[in-house]
Amino acid sequence: MTTAAETPSDRSVLPITERYALLGWLRRNLFSDLFNSLLTLVALVFIFTIARILLRWAFVTAEWGVIPANFNLIMRGQYPAAEAWRLWLVIYLLGAVAGVTWRLISGQFSGAARVLIAIPFVLMLIPFFSMGTRLNLFITAVASAAGYYIEGYLPIQRRGRAAVYFILAYLVIMLLLLRGVGAEEGPMPPVSPILWGGLLLSLLLAFFGITLSFPLGVALALGRQSKLPAIRVMSVIYIEFIRGVPLISLLFMGQVMLQLFLPDGFPLVDRVLRALVAITLFSAAYTAENVRGGLQSIPRGQYEAAQALGLSAYQSTINIILPQALRAVIPVLVGQFISLFKDTTLVALVGIFDLLGIARTILANPDWLGTQQEVYAIIAVLFWIFSYSMSYASRRLERRLGVGVR
Amino acid sequence: MQSIHASQVRPPFYRDERVLGVFSQVLVVVIVLGLGLFFFSNMISGLREKHSVAISFSFLGQAAGFDIGESLIEYSRERTYARAFLVGLLNTFQVAFWGIVFATLLGVVIGVMRLSTNFLINRIAAVYIELFRNIPLLVLLIFWAQAVFLKLPRVAEAIVLPGPIFLSNRGVAIPWGLPTESWGTYLVVLGTGIVLGAIVAYVLREQGKRTGRMPLVTLWFVVTVSAVGLVGWVVLPQPLTLDQPALEGFNTQGGKILSQQFMALLSGLIIYTAAFIAEVVRAGIQSVSKGQREAATALGLTPAQTLRLVIFPQALRVIIPPLTSQYLNLTKNSSLAIAIGYPDLFAVAGNTILNQTGREIEMFTMIMGTYLSLSLLTSLLMNAYNRRIRLVER
Numbered sequence: 001m002t003t004a005a006e007t008p009s010d011r012s013v014l015p016i017t018e019r020y021a022l023l024g025w026l027r028r029n030l031f032s033d034l035f036n037s038l039l040t041l042v043a044l045v046f047i048f049t050i051a052r053i054l055l056r057w058a059f060v061t062a063e064w065g066v067i068p069a070n071f072n073l074i075m076r077g078q079y080p081a082a083e084a085w086r087l088w089l090v091i092y093l094l095g096a097v098a099g100v101t102w103r104l105i106s107g108q109f110s111g112a113a114r115v116l117i118a119i120p121f122v123l124m125l126i127p128f129f130s131m132g133t134r135l136n137l138f139i140t141a142v143a144s145a146a147g148y149y150i151e152g153y154l155p156i157q158r159r160g161r162a163a164v165y166f167i168l169a170y171l172v173i174m175l176l177l178l179r180g181v182g183a184e185e186g187p188m189p190p191v192s193p194i195l196w197g198g199l200l201l202s203l204l205l206a207f208f209g210i211t212l213s214f215p216l217g218v219a220l221a222l223g224r225q226s227k228l229p230a231i232r233v234m235s236v237i238y239i240e241f242i243r244g245v246p247l248i249s250l251l252f253m254g255q256v257m258l259q260l261f262l263p264d265g266f267p268l269v270d271r272v273l274r275a276l277v278a279i280t281l282f283s284a285a286y287t288a289e290n291v292r293g294g295l296q297s298i299p300r301g302q303y304e305a306a307q308a309l310g311l312s313a314y315q316s317t318i319n320i321i322l323p324q325a326l327r328a329v330i331p332v333l334v335g336q337f338i339s340l341f342k343d344t345t346l347v348a349l350v351g352i353f354d355l356l357g358i359a360r361t362i363l364a365n366p367d368w369l370g371t372q373q374e375v376y377a378i379i380a381v382l383f384w385i386f387s388y389s390m391s392y393a394s395r396r397l398e399r400r401l402g403v404g405v406r
Numbered sequence: 407m408q409s410i411h412a413s414q415v416r417p418p419f420y421r422d423e424r425v426l427g428v429f430s431q432v433l434v435v436v437i438v439l440g441l442g443l444f445f446f447s448n449m450i451s452g453l454r455e456k457h458s459v460a461i462s463f464s465f466l467g468q469a470a471g472f473d474i475g476e477s478l479i480e481y482s483r484e485r486t487y488a489r490a491f492l493v494g495l496l497n498t499f500q501v502a503f504w505g506i507v508f509a510t511l512l513g514v515v516i517g518v519m520r521l522s523t524n525f526l527i528n529r530i531a532a533v534y535i536e537l538f539r540n541i542p543l544l545v546l547l548i549f550w551a552q553a554v555f556l557k558l559p560r561v562a563e564a565i566v567l568p569g570p571i572f573l574s575n576r577g578v579a580i581p582w583g584l585p586t587e588s589w590g591t592y593l594v595v596l597g598t599g600i601v602l603g604a605i606v607a608y609v610l611r612e613q614g615k616r617t618g619r620m621p622l623v624t625l626w627f628v629v630t631v632s633a634v635g636l637v638g639w640v641v642l643p644q645p646l647t648l649d650q651p652a653l654e655g656f657n658t659q660g661g662k663i664l665s666q667q668f669m670a671l672l673s674g675l676i677i678y679t680a681a682f683i684a685e686v687v688r689a690g691i692q693s694v695s696k697g698q699r700e701a702a703t704a705l706g707l708t709p710a711q712t713l714r715l716v717i718f719p720q721a722l723r724v725i726i727p728p729l730t731s732q733y734l735n736l737t738k739n740s741s742l743a744i745a746i747g748y749p750d751l752f753a754v755a756g757n758t759i760l761n762q763t764g765r766e767i768e769m770f771t772m773i774m775g776t777y778l779s780l781s782l783l784t785s786l787l788m789n790a791y792n793r794r795i796r797l798v799e800r
Contacts, residue, residue, distance in 0.1 A: 029525035036524050043526035230431035234438060244781035245774045246738040252756055257766050260452050261445040342542035349544075349745055356545060363552075372553040380541045380549065387540035 057373070066371040067378055068128035070362045074378070077197015077353045086177045086188065087200065088136045095120070095140040097170050099147025104163045105400075113148055117141050178204075193272040197353035199382060201272070205354065206341040209279045213340070214333075216280065217287025218326075222317065224288065225295050235288070242285035247278070248346055254278040255350045275347045283340045290332045294325030334394035338387045345383075355379055449767070456764065465763050466491070472758055474749045476665055487759055494754030495776065501668065501750065502737040505675040509736060510729075512676060513683025520688045531684065538681040544742055546678055551670035551746035558666075561657055572651055572658050578669050579651035582662035592638050592645035599634030603627040667748035671740065679736045686732060690725035691717070723795050730788050734781055741777075751776060 030040045067074070076087055102116050120141040124134045154162050180190035196204065223235035242250075254274040269277075298321055306316030326333075348357035359379045362368055368375070419425045453461065466488040473483050478496045481489060519531035538546070556575055559565065564574035572579040607627040614620035639645065651661030694717050702712040741752035749758075752773060760769045 029523070032523065039522070039524050039527055043524070043530060046530070047526070228427050228431050230435050234434065240782070240785075241778065244778035246741040246752065246777060248741050248744065248752060249756060249770065249773055249777070253770055256760070257770065260449045260766065263448050264452070338540070342540075345542040345544040346742070349742075356542070356548070360548075372549075373557070376545060376549040376553050380545050383542050383545060384537070384540045388536065391540065 062374050062377075063371060064374060066362065066368045066374055070368070071128070073358055073362060074198050074355070076200045077358055078195040079191060079197065079200065080195070083180070083189070083191060086180075088139075090174050090177050091136070092140050092143045093170055093173065095144040096147035097167055099144040099149075100151040100163050100166050102144075103148045103151035104159050105397075116148075117144050120144075193270055194352075196272065198358045199355050201353065202341075202344050202355040202383075203386070205272075205276060205279065205344040205347065206337075208276055209283055209340050209344065210337050212276075212280045213283035213287055216284035218291050218322070220284060220288035221291035221295060224292055239285045239288050242282055243289070247282050247343055248349060250278045250282050251275060251346055251350050271350070271352055272347075275350060275352055279340065279344065279347075282343075283336070286336050286339075287333065290329050290336055291325060293332065294327075294329035295321065297328050298324055330398055331394055334390060334397075338390050341387060341390070342383065355382060453767070461767055463768055465765055465768070470759070470762075472762065474754060475747070476668065476749065487763070490759060491751075491755050491772065494749055494751040497749055497754075498737070498740055498743075498751040501671055501675070501740050501743070501748070502733075505672055505679065505736050505740065506733050508672075508676045509679040509683055509732075512680035514687050516680060516684035517687025517691070520684060521691060535681045535684050538678055539685075541678075543674065543678045543739055544745060547671060547674035547742055547746055550674045551667065554673075555666045555670045562653070564653065564658070570650060570652075572653070572661075574658070575666065576657075577663050577665045579658040579661045579663045581648055581650045583646035584649045585646055586644055588642045589645045592642050595638035595642070596631075596635055599631045599638070602634060603630040606630045665748070667743070667746050670746050671743050671748045671750075675736055675739060678739075679732055682732050682735075683729065686725055686728045689728075690721040693724045694720045726795075727788060727792060730784055734784050737780060738777060 031037045072081065072084075076084070079087065098116055099113075102113055120137040123129075124137050129137075151159055151163065177188070178191065178196070179193070180188045182188055182190075184190070220235050220239060223231045224239065226232050226235070254277060255271065258269075258274055302320055302324065303316065306320045311320065344354060345356040347354050348360060351357075353361060356379060359375050362375055363372055416422065467486050469484050470487050470490040471483050472490070474481055474490060474493050476497065477493045478500060479489075479493060481493050516531045516534055519527050520535065522528045522531070555577075558573050558575045561572075561574040561576050564572040564579075566572055569581055571581075604627070607623050610621050610623050610626055614623070649660045649662075651658045651663075653659075698716055698720065699712060702716040707715065740750055743750040744753040744757055747753070755769050755773050760766060763769075
């Protein structure tokens with residue numbers, strides 16, 4: 001059936017809102033009836049007011065000088081400037097790892113790869129960066145591209161394993177580079193973790209918090225579903241206890257009370273590690289509850305089928321139950337990881353200079369009195385960028401894995 | 407020759423599931439108990455060196471010797487540590503209560519806006535949610551405290567909002583009711599009104615069950631209570647007088663002054679939690695399938711009835727459990743008050759009292775015990791509620 005709308009010459013017979021796509025869209029979405037039109041007007045006024053205030057603040061009132069002046073502090077805290085090359089090396093390698101992983105996930109050259117390689121170039125546009133910083137960013141982009149192509153040359157069935165080895169090797173090298181090895185005067189003198197700070201420390205705390213709390217959380221979830229009463233009861237007590245108290249109390253406990261529990265003369269682990277332990281133990285309880293949700297969503301038939309095939313309890317858990325359960329709870333888990341990342345700010349309250357802690361130090365400096373709005377705004381923006389990209393990536397991953405579809 | 411079925415052969419003990427089960431449990435229990443005992447004995451011997459008695463709560467009876475910025479009950483530095491703890495607890499309750507009320511209101515509004523067919527309204531809600539869910543609460547709180555409330559003008563140049571409400575760097579002064587002599591009598595009248603309202607609601611509900619036409623029970627309850635309240639207000643000689651704040655020299659006089667710290671904590675908590683509540687509300691409303699609305703329309707229910715009798719009860723079933731956990735989060739998050747100097751439970755007990763007395767074990771037991779009982783109480787109520795509203799499946 002042909003209608004008038006399909007032949008362009010006859011479009012003039014249509015009502016004006018159908019003749020022009022934009023008008024039709026406006027009519028449907030903004031002015032469908034009187035009430036909606038009023039709402040639209042109110043919303044427009046609201047948006048203009050907010051935008052005016054924000055723009056005026058950002059371009060007229062705000063004094064942004066504080067950010068370039070303290071940029072290194074915000075990025076890496078008290079990490080010695082002479083050792084900054086180690087951090088750049090860590091970032092190059094991170095670029096390479098990201099390239100490898102992207103290739104593994106996306107399969108062929110896609111928009112995602114372009115975005116990955118574009119990130120360093122976008123960062124180069126930041127006006128106050130020195131040429132050295134821009135060069136370093138360029139090398140990072142090259143490293144990403146290299147990682148991407150190297151992974152591409154591998155036969156497809158070996159890619160997964162290669163990526164895993166690569167990531168594990170990266171973790172070891174990263175820790176060695178950050179921590180340093182050898183004598184004080186050597187080429188890589190040790191840098192105590194208490195000197196790590198700023199964005200570097202926030203990201204490290206979040207990364208290790210996530211990687212360490214995840215297996216512990218899965219173990220606790222399995223323990224809570226276990227048929228063995230002693231294990232089940234202990235898992236339940238742990239989970240409910242941790243979930244019932246605020247993280248800040250655990251962090252304080254780690255700093256104040258840990259030495260009480262250890263025998264005299266026991267070498268005390270440093271502040272940062274103690275905070276990491278508290279964050280990990282805290283997050284594991286929440287991860288456990290999320291994973292339990294996934295375990296409960298697996299129909300009984302799956303367990304029974306695994307048993308009928310002669311799989312042992314261990315085999316059926318690892319190969320049948322967990323993969324399905326974890327896939328079902330990806331969005332919740334990512335949400336949990338984002339909240340862990342945000343919760344790392346709490347370490348600023350126990351004397352560790354993460355991003356927020358560093359912000360407070362900068363503001364305590366008499367040179368930068370009264371710049372609270374600028375500094376905290378930048379900190380908030382940095383946290384927002386990382387959290388939002390995590391949640392965006394999780395939505396993509398969800399779609400790829402077909403959660404809720406298959 | 408008689409064949410032996412596989413099930414009749416006992417596997418060797420190291421592959422017997424029952425033996426393995428018992429063994430692994432014993433192993434775990436021994437490890438956990440051993441570690442616990444190790445920590446405990448270290449702790450006791452360490453504490454022996456520090457205090458005369460390892461664990462004792464008797465210090466709670468001593469004079470606290472420090473001031474607390476704000477308190478709902480009468481408190482001074484001569485009062486005991488126990489009293490100071492109570493002050494902190496009540497401050498936590500206060501901020502949690504108002505936080506929950508306002509975060510729910512804002513969250514529901516934004517959640518409904520998120521479902522609006524109006525593109526702009528929908529986008530504003532989406533931006534709000536994505537913005538505040540991805541910023542750490544602590545950054546938000548410190549931002550409010552240091553970059554907003556601290557930057558307000560001095561009292562003499564306070565921003566005056568209609569009411570009058572004075573915004574200054576000393577805090578927010580709002581008009582407040584002052585009870586007169588007849589306030590007590592008025593409370594009795596109001597209590598009677600509530601009892602009367604409950605009776606009316608009960609009678610209406612019974613009648614509704616009998617006739618099959620359920621009247622608007624809640625509405626009638628509210629009408630009854632407010633009618634009695636109104637009559638009491640008119641008959642009694644002014645149970646409350648309105649105390650309005652006014653500028654007087656370098657300070658505001660009268661009204662109620664909400665401290666800068668309280669306002670910063672409250673606004674941070676409200677804005678942050680509302681973003682999460684909005685998502686909960688949106689998910690709840692979307693969870694009611696389209697068929698339900700269509701079926702209700704097909705049965706001849708009006709749009710209002712559809713909302714009240716079909717959509718809302720079903721959405722609520724999905725909304726209430728995560729909503730409670732948001733409330734609990736808000737309460738636990740209020741412990742971040744320590745960062746901006748509001749004397750809540752954790753700031754008073756975990757910081758001030760602990761630093762003065764050095765009683766780590768006792769204070770942490772009390773703090774964690776309090777938070778833990780709050781959350782266990784909530785989950786008990788939640789489970790009971792869930793059991794009541796659970797859909798009975800075939």
